[in-house]
Amino acid sequence: GPKVLQIPSHQIIDMGQMVTLNCDPVSNHLYFYWYKQILGQQMEFLVNFYNGKVMEKSKLFKDQFSVERPDGSYFTLKIQPTALEDSAVYFCASSPDRDEQYFGPGTRLTVL
């Protein structure tokens, strides 16, 4: 089936530095999402993105977070600056409509 790719699979970074998580969504999809999963907890919605704009963001989507998809390439999540509580697995998803979402394998972010 359609595949969503995420790069890198694991990122280790020092607190305070900037990190960019990359998502390669399914080519004809229009809606894009980020979810965050802290170890032992459920996956939680961060943000969704459509037509170049953020549609909705949760309270977990702090001011230090930003998303973009320049020129239809990667859909990115940038965290600047990072904090210890940002350590988690971040999952990207895309969907062709407002229905089924296709998920990537996740990027494990470790903030030291």
Next chain:
Amino acid sequence: GDSVTQTEGPVTVSESESLIINCTYSATSIAYPNLFWYVRYPGEGLQLLLKVITAGQKGSSRGFEATYNKETTSFHLQKASVQESDSAVYYCALGEGGTGSNRLTFGKGTKFSLIP
């Protein structure tokens, strides 16, 4: 806000036995949310197993079934006869659908494996 509660794992059963993973939901933002079961097989990404968007309907896929029960706000996942290839982590989720937000709210996941 919305929430999903599911069977706390790990769950183990013998091959060819039946499996039930319970899921109940609370949707404060919409009366009849869309309901989903996602699955993560070892080494793979999360993928949709089945979905039901109409209360009272049943969804099925790969031998699994789940019925959308609005009276009990439940969406339990069942399979009559499990096999090794069913070993995975199963996630129940709800979404608003329609013209509302299409964010998903997930349960914590239930890890299932066969009794060795």
